[in-house]
Structure formats: C-alpha cells, structure tokens
Amino acid sequence: MMSLIEANLPALQVVLPLVAAPLCALLGRGDRSWAFACLVTFVTFAVSVALFAETYAGTIISYRMGGWEIPLGIEYRVDRLNAxxxxxxxxxxxxxxPYARRIVAAEIPAERQPLFYTAFLLCITGLLGITITGDAFNIFVFLEISSLATYALVASGSWVNKRALTAAYNYLIMGTVGATFFVIGVGMLYMITGTLNLADLAVRIVEHGDSSTLRMGFVFILIGIGLKLAMFPLHLWLPNAYAYAPSAVTAFLAATATKAAVYVMLRFMFTVFGFDYEFQADTLRMVVLPLAVIAMFAASIVAIFQDNLKRMLAYSSIAQIGYILLGLTFLTETGLTASIVHLFNHAVTKAALFMVAGCFVLSAGTCSISKLGGIGRDMPWTTAAFVVGGLSLIGLPLTVGFISKWYLVLAALELGWWPVALMIMASSLLAIIYVWRVIEAAYLQPAPEGVVRKEAPLSMLIPTWIFIGLSIWFGINAMLTSTAAGRAASALIDSSHILWKE
Amino acid sequence: MTGSPETQSKSMPGSILLGIDTARGGRIVTWCLLLICAGLAAAGFTGHLHGYFEIEELPAFYGWFGFLVAIGLGIAAKIIGIFLKRKEDYYGAGSTNLEEHPASDLGMEASDA
Amino acid sequence: MPEYLTPALAYVAAALLVPFVPKGALRGLYLAIVPLAGILIFWGLTPGTYNAFNVMGMQIGLMRVDALSQLFGLAFSVAAILAALYAWHLRDTIQQIATLLYAGSAMGAVFAADLITLFVFWEGTAIASVFLIWARRTEGSFAAGMRYLIVQIGSGVILIAGIVLLYRETGSIAFTAMELGSPATWTILAAIGIKCAFPFLHNWMHDAYPSATVTGTVVLSIFTTKLAIYALLRGFPGTELLIYIGIAMALFPIVFALLENDLRRVLTYSLNSQLGFMVVGAGIGTPLAINGAAAHAVASIFYQGLLFMSVGAILFRTGTARATALGGLYRTMPLTMIFCLVGAASISALPLTSGFVSKSMILSAGGYEKMFPVWIALLAASIGAILHTGLRLPYLAFFGSDGGLRPKEAPGGMLAAMGLTAALCIAIGVMPAAFYALLPNDVPYEPYTFSHTIVQLQLVAFVALAFALAVKRGLLPKAERGIVLDTDWIYRRLLSAILGSIGRLIAGLWKGAGRMIASSLNWGAGIVYHLHGPRGPFARTWPTGAMVMVVAFLLGMTLVVTYI
Incomplete structure (x- = not known):
C-alpha cells in the first residue's frame, strides 16, 4: 500500500484535490464541507512535502500518466524547482x-459555502497541476481549471460588494486572453517541433533552429504568461480582483496564483527556450527588465495613495512581482536564486498581510485605512502581525524580505549594474511609506467613536501568525530556503544554453 | 522661618564651605592656588623631569604652558562667542532649548534645612 | 553553549519581562541584576569565537571573546548597573525597557564577530535609545529625537552599504582590522564616524543628549559613542587619518564647552573632546596607544557618566541645568558636589584618579612616536578639559554666583550610583595595575613616575590659577541665557531656509507662469498624485477594452523587439 502511494505521489498531488472537489459539493451546507476541504489540503500538503524531500537531493521524478510513453503521453515531472x-x-x-472558516462564514451565505470550497479545491488542483506537469498543453488545461475556479471565487465576493462581479468579469476577459495567447504560442511550438512535452520541446527547438514561427511563439507565450503573473502593465485586472474577492481567497491567490505563473515563465524561458538564440535574452532585457523596474516604482507609488488596504497590498504585490521578474532578467544564478527565494518569501509575507486585512474586515467591517484609526489598541495581535509583515515587505534584516533583496542587490552588483541596485533600494523606501501609513493609522490616530472592535478569533490569528513566524524564521535562518532556491536556480541555468554562464 | 537667613544657612549640610563664593573667599582660594603653584614649580626642580621632547626641559614648562593656553582658550572662546551665540528661541518654539524640563521627569524638592 | 547565546539575548529577554515585574524596589533590583547575568555569559570564557553559524554562506559569529571585547563588555555591564541604580526612583516602564534594549544592543555589538551582527545591534542601539529622548514627552524632545533617529539610522544604512561593498570585494563579512583605500572601507569608516561624532558629523550628540530625560542622558552618554570607539579600535587601528580627525575632535569642542549655558550640553562637548583623545589613540595604533584608547574609553564611561549623573541630579532637584539659574548649590547638595568634583578631577587627569592613568597612556604613545604636533595638541586639549569641565562646570553649578536655589540633596538611588561611580574612578586611579591587566595589549606602563606626577600636578594647578584669575578679570565668556550655533544650524536653519526660498521661488514662478502652462505642467507630488493617485491612470479601474488594448500594444511592441 505504502509503496503504491509512494510510486504515485505525483499523480496524487493533483488527483486528490481534483476528486475531492465534487465530493465537497455533495457534502451539504455548513462546516462539513469546510472540514473536508481542510483535510484534503492537509493531505495534499503532506504529498508536497514528500515530493520536496524526495527531490531535495537532486533526483528528478518523471511520472507517466496512465503509463503512456513519453512524449506521446503526459509526463509529470518533479524537480527541485517545481517541488x-x-x-x-x-x-x-x-x-x-483553517483561516477561512470564520471569514467565509461572514462573507458568504451558508448554502453557497460548499460550492465555494469546491471552487477553492479546483483552484488548488489547477495551480498544482500547472506546476507539476511536464506537458505544455496540460499546462494550458490546468491554467484554465485554476482560472475558471478563480473567476468563480472572485465573483463570490459579490455577496459583500457587487463590484466583485465586474472585477471577476475583467479578470475573466484578461485571463482568457492570456490563456489564449499561451495556447497560440504552444501551438506554434507544436507546429515546428511536433511535440508538447517540455523536455522534448527543449531538444527539438535546438534541432529545428531559429525561425519566425519560433519567435512568434516565444512572444505569445511571454505575453500570455505575463498576463497571468500580472507583469506591469498587464496587471490591470489584479487590483480589483484582489480587492473585491473574499478575504480568504485574496490571501490564497496572493500567495500562490502569480507564483505558479512565474514558475511557468521560468520553466519556459530557461528549460524550453533556453536562450538558444540571442533574441530571447534581448527581449527579456529590452522589454521585461524596464517593465519590472517601472513596476517596482509605479505600483509602489500607487500603493502609497490607496485607501483600501487590500488594494494597497495588491499594488504592492505588483511591485513585488517586479522584483521577481527583475531577478529573472539578470540571467545569472544569483538573480534566479533571488527570484525563486522571493517566490517563497513574498508568498509568506503577502499571505500574512492579506490575512491581517481579512481580520480587519471581520472585526471592523472595513479595510479602509482611514477608518482603521486606533485599531492597534483594539486588535493588538492582528496589528502587530501587520507591523512585522510590513517590515518584511520593506526588507528589513531578520525578515525574509531582506533575504530576497539581499540576493537581488547582490545579483545586480555581480553584473555591475549599479543603477539597478540603487533602484531596488530606492523602491524599498517607497514600501516604508505605504506600510507606515497603516501603522500610523493603527497606532497614532484616535479610534472612530462608537466603534467596537474585538480581537480576531484564534482560528484566524494562528494561521496569520504562522505565516508571520515563517517570515521571521526564514529571515533569520535562511539556509533551507536559499539552498533550495539556489539549487533550483543552478538546475535552471544548467538546463538552458546561456552562453555566458560561469 | 524663625532665624535670620544666616543662621538658616549655617544648619545646611554644606555649611563648612559657606563663604567660599564671596569675594573674600575667592581671594583666599586664589592665594592658596598661587602658593600651591609656587610649591609645585619648586618641586619640579628637585629631580630631573623626563620628557619626550626638548620643550619639556624648559623650567616649569607644564605650569606656564597650562596657564597661557588656559587664558588663551578663554579669550578665544569669548571672541568666537560673539559670532556663535544666539537667543534661546533661535530654532523656534518647538525646541528643547526653550522649553522647561517637564515636571513629570523631575523630583523637585527644596532643602528642609 | 546554545547556538544563539549572546549577552544581548539576556538583556532582550529581560526587557520583555520588565512589564511583569512590579514597579518599585523589586523592579529596581531586577534592572540592576540583568547586567550581572550579561557578565556571567561572557566572563571567564577562553578567548575565541563562540556561537558561530552559517547564514546564506556568510559566517555569523555572535560571541567573539577576547581582551578587547571583554573589557568593553565589562565596562558596559558595570555602567549599566550603575545607571540602573541611578534610575532607582524612575517609574517609567518605557525608559526601563529602552535602557535594557539599548544596553543589550551595545553588548551584542561589542561581542559581534561579523559585520552583519554588528549592523543589527548597531541599528538596535539607535532604535532603542531614541525612546530615552522621546520619554521626555515634549514637542521639542520629539523633534530632537527624530533628528537623532534619522542620523543614527543613517549611520546604520551607510554601514550596511559598506558591508555589502566589502562582501563584494573580499567575500567575507568578518569584523577585523581594515585598511582604508576601497570605497567599502571608507563607507564603513563614515558610518562609525557618525556614531563616534567626528567633526562635522558630531552635532546629533549635542542636539539630542541634552534633550533626553534626566536618567536618559546618563544612559545615552555611556553606550553609543564608546561603541563607536570600540569599532574603531577593532576595525581601523593604526589608520593615520584618525590622528588628524581625533586632534580636531579633541580641540574644537573646547570653545563650545566654554560658551554653553546648558550644563548637560557642556558635558556633551566635553565628552566629544574626550572621544577625540581615543580616536587619536586608535589612529596612532601602537600597542600602547590602543591600550590607552581602550583604557580612556573605559575610564571616560565612568567619569563622564559621573559628571552627567551629578548634573542630572541637579536638574532632577531644581528643574534646570542652565548655568545662569544655578550656582551656590554646595550649601544643600554637598554630596552631589563631592561626587561631581571627583568626576571633575578625573577628567582633569589629576593623579589618583582614573583620568590620570588612562589619558597619560595616549599622550605617552604620541610621545614615544615623537609626534610633537599630536602631543602638543592633546596637551592643549587636556588643558581645555581641565578648564571647561574640571573647573568651570562645578564652579557654575555649586559655587559661583548664588542662584538662590536651595534644593534638597539628590535621592538615595542617585547618591548611591554617584558614590559607587566616584569610588570606581578613584579605585582605577589608585590601583592602575589591576586595571591595566584588563587591557588588550600586554605593554608595561607606569603612570606614577615622579616627573609625570609632578608635571601633571603643575598643569592642573596652574590652569586652576589661570581660571581663578580669568574669572576675576572677566577673561572667560560669561554664562548667559542663549544657545551656541553648531553645525546643526546647517540643517535646522540653512537647509530649511534654502528649501523655503526655493519653495517660495517656485511658488512665485508657478503663479506667474501658471495661466500659460498650468494645464501642461505639474509639480512634484502633484504629478505623481496625478498619475498614481486613486484617480490616476495607474490606479484607475480600466475598462476591459482598454486593458485588452494595452495587451495588444505590448504584444506588438515585443514582437517588434524580437525581430530587431
């Protein structure tokens, strides 16, 4: 039995939540569906841990779906990066x-909750599938699964605010455009190579040589994924989707959705395209690099002026994605390490911060910064979590934010790109301003009169503080994350054909 | 409140030194210092003073050098003060130069003597 | 030994528990015992680096134990105990916590074996200490604390920049002696220079220290600057430039100390001047000079602390530290006066006090190296110290013209702290051998030779005579209400004036040209707000069609780029 499970871990990773999703819908109203979804995610997490442990040393797990031979069949391929x-x-x-139960109960009618958790599980399925699969078309399929589920999740915010519907609609249009671009790009690659398996694609693209179809495919995939990961200026769907989605959804999406897309970007850029031809690196440096730098500043400045805490954090996410993309465009091992470690660090930090926003919504009924005056006294633990998370966002030492920025600056200096390094630090200063605005409101401004605000329930505080704890723990003891990221980065560099690799 | 100010002061803890801040006390202190200086200058000749530089071989070098530099520094400070001194409200109202030390941080008590 | 142990940890843990200890004698005792626990952690360890571990490929070491770090660690610990005694009357939890965190950070920095740890504690001292200024809880102290914090955090930011550069250059973050010459080392020296109050980087001290609370000023005077001296001794021993910086630093504050009316500010200038001696010692860099600088730093922690304590006691009882309001306090505060005179004697380097056995080492080191200008300049600075702090300060406070104040003697805790500190100053002076045994280098030195004793006595006596005559003849600046301009004028007045006039100029131009170009031009934040504000194009919710247009545009652009 154990060996059977062990042998099929990659399949279980995706199949488990996929099968669980319809079951969840059947469980009926109330806490039952929540408890079931919780259980499923715990098991899914256990599977991920097992996969991570298995690949940490460097083994690559190649799993054939249904036993079909590669490249005809679908391959699930787990290496250090996607583990x-x-x-x-x-x-x-x-x-x-676990965090979601109370806030979902407050934001979504009881009879709709099973469907909500079903969509949630489907979303998890999609994201995990995108990450684990080794097949380009399969990525598209899972992309659609996760996206469709996400549209539904965002739209379920409409029980609180009707604008969630337009936000979801916009997200749907943009997401569909992105997915379409992606599939067009994949189609073009298929045209010239006749394969959809990522590893196989990588080999055949080299054999086939440069062509305008390849270039077209490259651009379509770049822009398609760029839409999904909210690369500036393709981010326009994101602020509203994050602001109006139910708080638990926002926390989850902020931690994962864009991260899965970044993963696909890394995989395609380094493993599939592999910088065989000069135009690929040039495009990254001439298009993505400036956009990443603009994102770091423009989005941070917008965040400064936002009043809605969730929107502010959403803009901050766009800026943080700028950092991740910036690390990618360096095309060096340190730069990639910075990007990959920031995937984790930003996920931890931003999830915690959005959870804090959710706690505010639950207790104060608002996450408008101007109405959060004096909340630091009413909700000390929640607000303290925000302060620590905010410090990590700024990148203060002893937080994970510092680790990411450290590697990023180091990577910029390695290339001798002084101005870029300076810009990274300068844009961090902007984060101080928007974090400070919240802290100022929470601690220094008087509470609005006649408002009663209770500390958030433990079921919400504990997950929030676990994330905060992680962001401190891995800020002090960055061995595990930075080694894992460093190994993944070197594997990516090795799989590409970067000529100037050291 | 019963005795004269003078007797009141006498019962203060530091009354041994009472009068040192009068003109007469000042004169006495100055004369004492003069005597000490003369004594020390004389003591300097009783043995050979080892120095690092030739200038230290000059008679009572430390004495007159200290004296002159001290007077010189005082005069220099006086002159520079003409240029650098300003009123307390120079940096505006919100400055610690102007405000009194808050009483909450103090334990102001008068002597009961 | 546990992996993360450093004396700083004891302080931080203790600080967290402070609110749970009942106020009063129990808490006073608790605060005084914490530094003892800190001593236990490092005392008796054989020299070496403990608690080293690896973070991101960099070797972190929390505990480097050698003679230098032990000496400073011990001095900081004892000073922290004395400061806790001095603050026995205090019922302000914030100040108590801040003091522990501040002292703990300073301890952590002293034992740091690597620059990253140093940086963390470096910023720790800045952040913890500002609360001692803010605890005065007035508008002025808030502004002064803010200025202080900006400068101190700035020092930390410069330090980390230097560390990054150094790491790039050498691949190591070990905190060892550095050679000036690369941008990295210059940057690090600048960071230390700020905390050390090098000339032109100094005014934060004279701005902030007198703005703190009674006890806060005493605590502040102990740690920050001595930590910087420690960093210089560790990082830049024998750097010639430091000699010249130190001389300037020893000399220029004399004038200010002679002019100032606020006695706490007189003391910050005198502290600044004493720091100059230590910087010169670090710059000369011979084993004797290093010993001298370290010894003088330790001695100065105590005698300067004693002086700050006595002036603090006066402030505590009278509500003012202005010389113009004081005078004649010997009548009712005789013990405070005696302790103040012990401190005054020490800073004057009178034989049998700590200043004599420490300062003379630096002068001798200059003498042995035949550096005549250095030696004569330091001699002049010593004369200045005798004049402004050894004589003028006690004269203005306790003698001089009677200010009419008859305050009660200082409270018991303060007297105990001052008494112990005074005893320590004398003990060091009487038993130099035991003190020298703690110094980092093994160099024989005998302070009490006949000639040295006699010439130092001559120096003090003649300066005292000069002071007596100068007071009588009006050759010294009169103490009068007012302030003395220092370089903080540059940012408190000049800069704000320049910015103000630029602002007015622009406002004028703006108004004039407004009608013509108002629609096409905007200024500073206006533009940013216009673009990024809630209604700006970056933040607005775009119609779906426009979003897709952006996508199409970017796709087109990227395709073009690909084919170039």
Whole structure:
C-alpha cells in the first residue's frame, strides 16, 4: 500500500484535490464541507512535502500518466524547482483554509459555502497541476481549471460588494486572453517541433533552429504568461480582483496564483527556450527588465495613495512581482536564486498581510485605512502581525524580505549594474511609506467613536501568525530556503544554453 | 522661618564651605592656588623631569604652558562667542532649548534645612 | 553553549519581562541584576569565537571573546548597573525597557564577530535609545529625537552599504582590522564616524543628549559613542587619518564647552573632546596607544557618566541645568558636589584618579612616536578639559554666583550610583595595575613616575590659577541665557531656509507662469498624485477594452523587439 502511494505521489498531488472537489459539493451546507476541504489540503500538503524531500537531493521524478510513453503521453515531472513551488502552493492552501472558516462564514451565505470550497479545491488542483506537469498543453488545461475556479471565487465576493462581479468579469476577459495567447504560442511550438512535452520541446527547438514561427511563439507565450503573473502593465485586472474577492481567497491567490505563473515563465524561458538564440535574452532585457523596474516604482507609488488596504497590498504585490521578474532578467544564478527565494518569501509575507486585512474586515467591517484609526489598541495581535509583515515587505534584516533583496542587490552588483541596485533600494523606501501609513493609522490616530472592535478569533490569528513566524524564521535562518532556491536556480541555468554562464 | 537667613544657612549640610563664593573667599582660594603653584614649580626642580621632547626641559614648562593656553582658550572662546551665540528661541518654539524640563521627569524638592 | 547565546539575548529577554515585574524596589533590583547575568555569559570564557553559524554562506559569529571585547563588555555591564541604580526612583516602564534594549544592543555589538551582527545591534542601539529622548514627552524632545533617529539610522544604512561593498570585494563579512583605500572601507569608516561624532558629523550628540530625560542622558552618554570607539579600535587601528580627525575632535569642542549655558550640553562637548583623545589613540595604533584608547574609553564611561549623573541630579532637584539659574548649590547638595568634583578631577587627569592613568597612556604613545604636533595638541586639549569641565562646570553649578536655589540633596538611588561611580574612578586611579591587566595589549606602563606626577600636578594647578584669575578679570565668556550655533544650524536653519526660498521661488514662478502652462505642467507630488493617485491612470479601474488594448500594444511592441 505504502509503496503504491509512494510510486504515485505525483499523480496524487493533483488527483486528490481534483476528486475531492465534487465530493465537497455533495457534502451539504455548513462546516462539513469546510472540514473536508481542510483535510484534503492537509493531505495534499503532506504529498508536497514528500515530493520536496524526495527531490531535495537532486533526483528528478518523471511520472507517466496512465503509463503512456513519453512524449506521446503526459509526463509529470518533479524537480527541485517545481517541488519548491508545489510546497508553496499546497502549504499556503493548508494554512489559508483553517483561516477561512470564520471569514467565509461572514462573507458568504451558508448554502453557497460548499460550492465555494469546491471552487477553492479546483483552484488548488489547477495551480498544482500547472506546476507539476511536464506537458505544455496540460499546462494550458490546468491554467484554465485554476482560472475558471478563480473567476468563480472572485465573483463570490459579490455577496459583500457587487463590484466583485465586474472585477471577476475583467479578470475573466484578461485571463482568457492570456490563456489564449499561451495556447497560440504552444501551438506554434507544436507546429515546428511536433511535440508538447517540455523536455522534448527543449531538444527539438535546438534541432529545428531559429525561425519566425519560433519567435512568434516565444512572444505569445511571454505575453500570455505575463498576463497571468500580472507583469506591469498587464496587471490591470489584479487590483480589483484582489480587492473585491473574499478575504480568504485574496490571501490564497496572493500567495500562490502569480507564483505558479512565474514558475511557468521560468520553466519556459530557461528549460524550453533556453536562450538558444540571442533574441530571447534581448527581449527579456529590452522589454521585461524596464517593465519590472517601472513596476517596482509605479505600483509602489500607487500603493502609497490607496485607501483600501487590500488594494494597497495588491499594488504592492505588483511591485513585488517586479522584483521577481527583475531577478529573472539578470540571467545569472544569483538573480534566479533571488527570484525563486522571493517566490517563497513574498508568498509568506503577502499571505500574512492579506490575512491581517481579512481580520480587519471581520472585526471592523472595513479595510479602509482611514477608518482603521486606533485599531492597534483594539486588535493588538492582528496589528502587530501587520507591523512585522510590513517590515518584511520593506526588507528589513531578520525578515525574509531582506533575504530576497539581499540576493537581488547582490545579483545586480555581480553584473555591475549599479543603477539597478540603487533602484531596488530606492523602491524599498517607497514600501516604508505605504506600510507606515497603516501603522500610523493603527497606532497614532484616535479610534472612530462608537466603534467596537474585538480581537480576531484564534482560528484566524494562528494561521496569520504562522505565516508571520515563517517570515521571521526564514529571515533569520535562511539556509533551507536559499539552498533550495539556489539549487533550483543552478538546475535552471544548467538546463538552458546561456552562453555566458560561469 | 524663625532665624535670620544666616543662621538658616549655617544648619545646611554644606555649611563648612559657606563663604567660599564671596569675594573674600575667592581671594583666599586664589592665594592658596598661587602658593600651591609656587610649591609645585619648586618641586619640579628637585629631580630631573623626563620628557619626550626638548620643550619639556624648559623650567616649569607644564605650569606656564597650562596657564597661557588656559587664558588663551578663554579669550578665544569669548571672541568666537560673539559670532556663535544666539537667543534661546533661535530654532523656534518647538525646541528643547526653550522649553522647561517637564515636571513629570523631575523630583523637585527644596532643602528642609 | 546554545547556538544563539549572546549577552544581548539576556538583556532582550529581560526587557520583555520588565512589564511583569512590579514597579518599585523589586523592579529596581531586577534592572540592576540583568547586567550581572550579561557578565556571567561572557566572563571567564577562553578567548575565541563562540556561537558561530552559517547564514546564506556568510559566517555569523555572535560571541567573539577576547581582551578587547571583554573589557568593553565589562565596562558596559558595570555602567549599566550603575545607571540602573541611578534610575532607582524612575517609574517609567518605557525608559526601563529602552535602557535594557539599548544596553543589550551595545553588548551584542561589542561581542559581534561579523559585520552583519554588528549592523543589527548597531541599528538596535539607535532604535532603542531614541525612546530615552522621546520619554521626555515634549514637542521639542520629539523633534530632537527624530533628528537623532534619522542620523543614527543613517549611520546604520551607510554601514550596511559598506558591508555589502566589502562582501563584494573580499567575500567575507568578518569584523577585523581594515585598511582604508576601497570605497567599502571608507563607507564603513563614515558610518562609525557618525556614531563616534567626528567633526562635522558630531552635532546629533549635542542636539539630542541634552534633550533626553534626566536618567536618559546618563544612559545615552555611556553606550553609543564608546561603541563607536570600540569599532574603531577593532576595525581601523593604526589608520593615520584618525590622528588628524581625533586632534580636531579633541580641540574644537573646547570653545563650545566654554560658551554653553546648558550644563548637560557642556558635558556633551566635553565628552566629544574626550572621544577625540581615543580616536587619536586608535589612529596612532601602537600597542600602547590602543591600550590607552581602550583604557580612556573605559575610564571616560565612568567619569563622564559621573559628571552627567551629578548634573542630572541637579536638574532632577531644581528643574534646570542652565548655568545662569544655578550656582551656590554646595550649601544643600554637598554630596552631589563631592561626587561631581571627583568626576571633575578625573577628567582633569589629576593623579589618583582614573583620568590620570588612562589619558597619560595616549599622550605617552604620541610621545614615544615623537609626534610633537599630536602631543602638543592633546596637551592643549587636556588643558581645555581641565578648564571647561574640571573647573568651570562645578564652579557654575555649586559655587559661583548664588542662584538662590536651595534644593534638597539628590535621592538615595542617585547618591548611591554617584558614590559607587566616584569610588570606581578613584579605585582605577589608585590601583592602575589591576586595571591595566584588563587591557588588550600586554605593554608595561607606569603612570606614577615622579616627573609625570609632578608635571601633571603643575598643569592642573596652574590652569586652576589661570581660571581663578580669568574669572576675576572677566577673561572667560560669561554664562548667559542663549544657545551656541553648531553645525546643526546647517540643517535646522540653512537647509530649511534654502528649501523655503526655493519653495517660495517656485511658488512665485508657478503663479506667474501658471495661466500659460498650468494645464501642461505639474509639480512634484502633484504629478505623481496625478498619475498614481486613486484617480490616476495607474490606479484607475480600466475598462476591459482598454486593458485588452494595452495587451495588444505590448504584444506588438515585443514582437517588434524580437525581430530587431
């Protein structure tokens, strides 16, 4: 039995939540569906941990779906990189779901909750599938599963605020455009290579040589994924989707959705395209690099002026994605390490912060910064969590934010890109301003009169503080994350054909 | 409240030194210092003073050098003060130069003697 | 030994528990015992680096135990105990916590074997200590604390920049002696220079220290600057530039100390001048000079602390530290006066006091190296110290013209702290051998030679005579209400004036040209707000069609780029 489970771990990772999702819908109203979804995510997380442990040393698990031979059949391929991302996704899910019960009960009618949790499980399925699969078309399929589930999840915010519907609609249009671009790109690659398996694609693209179809495919995939990961200026769907989605959904999406997309970007850029031809690196440096830098500043400045805490955090996410993309465009091992470690670090930090926003929504009924005056006294633990998370967002030492920035600055200096390094630090200063605005409101401004605000329930505080704890723990003891990221980065570099690799 | 100010002061703990801040007390202190200086200058000749530089071989070098530099520093400070001294409200109202030390941080009590 | 143990940990843990200890004698005792626990952690360890571990490929070491770190650790610990005694009357939990965190950070920094740990505690001292200023709870102290915090955090930011550069250059973050020459080392020296109050980087001290609470100023005077001296001794021993910086630093504050009316500010200038001696010692860099600088730093922690304590006691009882309001306090505060005179004697380097056995080492080190200008400048600075702190300060406070104040003697805790500190100053002076045994280098030195004793006595006596005559003849600046401009004028007045006039100029231009170009031009935050504000294009919720247009545009652009 154990060996059977062990042999099929990669399949279980995806199949488990997939099968559980319809069951969840059948369980009926109330806490039953929640408890079931929780259980499923815990098991899923356990599977991810097992996969991570198995690949940490460097083994690559190649799993053939239904026993079909590669490249005809679908291959699930787990290496250090996606095991790390799987861990982020399933770990976030396993923490967000316990948190979700109270806030979902407050935001969504009881009879709709089973469907909500079903969509949640489907979303997890999709994200895990994107990450684990080794097949380009399969990525598209899972992308659609996760996206459709996400549209539904965002739209379920409409019980609180009707604007969630337009936000979900916009997200749907943009997401569909992105997925379409992606599939067009994959189609073009298929045209020239006749294969959809990622590893196989990598080999055949080299054999086939440069062509305009390849270039077209490259651009379509870049823009398609760029939409999904909210690369500036393709981020326009994100602020509203995050702001109006139910708080638990926002926390989960912020931690995982864009991260899975970044993973796909890394996988395609380094493993599939592999920088065989100069145009690929050039495109990254001429298009993605400036956009990443603009995102770091423009989105941070927008965040400064936001009044809605969730929207502010959403803009901050766009800026943080700028950092991740920036690390990617360095095309060096340190740069990639920075990107990958920031995947984790940002997931932990942002999930915690959005959870804090959810606690505010639950207790104060609002997350408008101007109405949060004096909340630090009423909800000390929640607000303290925000302060620590905010410090991590700024990148203060002893927090994970510092680790990411450290590697990023180091990578910029390695290349001798002084201005970029300076810009990274300068944009961190902007984070101080928008974090400070919240802290100022929470501690220094008087509470609005006649408002009673209770500390958030433990079921929400504990997951929040686990994330905060992680962001401190891995800020002090960054061995595990930075080694894992470093190994994944070197594997990516090795799988590419970067000529200037050292 | 019964005795004269003078007797009141006499019962204060530091009354041994009472009068040191009068003109007469000042004169006495100055004369004492003069005597001490003369004594020390004389003592300097009783043995050979080892120095690092030739200038230290000059008679009572430390004495007159200290004296002159001290007077010089005082005068220099006086002159520089003309340029650098300002009123207490120079940096505006919100400055610690102007405000009194808050009483909550103090334990102001008068002597009961 | 546990992996993360450092004396700082004891302080931080203790600080967290402070609110749970009942106020009063029990808490006073608790605060005084914590530094003892800190001593237990490092005392008796054989030299070496403990608690080292690896973070991101960098070797972190929390506990480097050698003679230098033990000496400073011990001095900081004892000073922390004395400061806790001095603050026995205090019922302000915030100050108590801040003091522990501040002292703990300083301890952590002293024992740091690597620059990252140093940086963390470096910023720790800055952040913890500012609460001692803010605890005065007035508008002025808030502003002064803010200025202080900006400078101190700035020092930390410069330090981390230097560390990053150094790491890039050498691949190591070990905190060892450095050579000036690369941008990295210059940056690190600048960071230390700020905390050390090098000339032109100094005014934060004179701005902030007198703005703190009674006890806060005493605590502040102990740690920050001596930590910087420690960092210099560790990082830049024998750097010639430091000699010149130190001389300037020893000399220029004399004038300010002679002019100032606020006695606490007189003491910050005198502290600044004493720091100059230590910087010179670090710059000369011979084993004797290093010993001298370390010894003088330790001696100065105590005698300068004693002086700050006595002036603090006056402030505590009278409500003012302005010389113009004081005078004649010998009548009712005789014990405070005696302790103040012990401190005054020490800073004057009178034989049998700590200043004599420590300061003379630095002068001798200059003498042995035949550095005549250095030696004569330091001699002049010593004369200045005798004049402004050894004589003028006690004269203005306790003698001089009677201010009419008849305050009660200082409270018991303060007297105990001052008495112990005074005893320590004299003990060091009487038993130099035991004190020298703690110094980092093994260099024989005998302070009590006949000639040295006699010339130092001559120096003090003649300066005292000069002071007596100068007071009588009006050759010294009169103490009068007012302030003395220092370089903080540059940012408190000049900069704000420049910015103000630029602002007015722009406002004028703006108004004039407004009608023509108002629609096309905007200024600073206006533009940013316009673009990024809630209604700006970056933040607005875009119609779906426009979003798709952006996507199409970017796709087109990228395709073009690909084919270039």
């Amino acid at each position: 790390f991302v799987l861990l982020i996704i399933s770990g976030s899910a396993a923490l967000v779901l």
